[in-house]
Amino acid sequence: MSERSITTAMWRGFRRLCPNCGRGAAFKGYLKVAPVCDHCGEQLGHFRADDGPAWATIFIVAHVIVPVALWIEQGYSPPLLAFVIAMLLATLLMTLAVLPLVKGAFVGLMWALRLRGDERHDQMEEKRRPE
Ligand SMILES: [Zn+2]
Secondary structure (H helix, E strand, O other): OOOOOHHHHHHHHHOOEOOOOOOOEOEOOOOOEOOEOOOOOOEOOOOOOOOHHHHHHHHHHHHHHHHHHHHHHHHHOOOHHHHHHHHHHHHHHHHHHHHHHHHHHHHHHHHHOOOOOOOOHHHHHHHHOOO
16 A cells, blocks of 8 residues: 555645645535546545534634734724624635635545544444453
């Protein structure tokens, strides 16, 4: 089995490209992973990122929005209602922009780690339990 670079696969995924060839599209829609790469035929549809991309997106967006909100509030003291609406809108737009990129990076990571997509936490617990 050949080595798979995690950073290359995640970078390709982040750009929503196939982690294997970096040319074909890894996504069929906004967040729907393509069943196979349209360039190299690599199987991609079995990867289930579940809550991972959402968690990472919240982490990233919060670390941008909160300092910006504090900086604006401290420096300019804008009218409260307009400020809240603007920050909520900025949070929503940034979340929608970042989520598909982060999901692509997760798909790249799962591809690089050769995950099959059928891993479940309870199955892993059973394997760990002594007979
Ligand atoms: Zn490909």
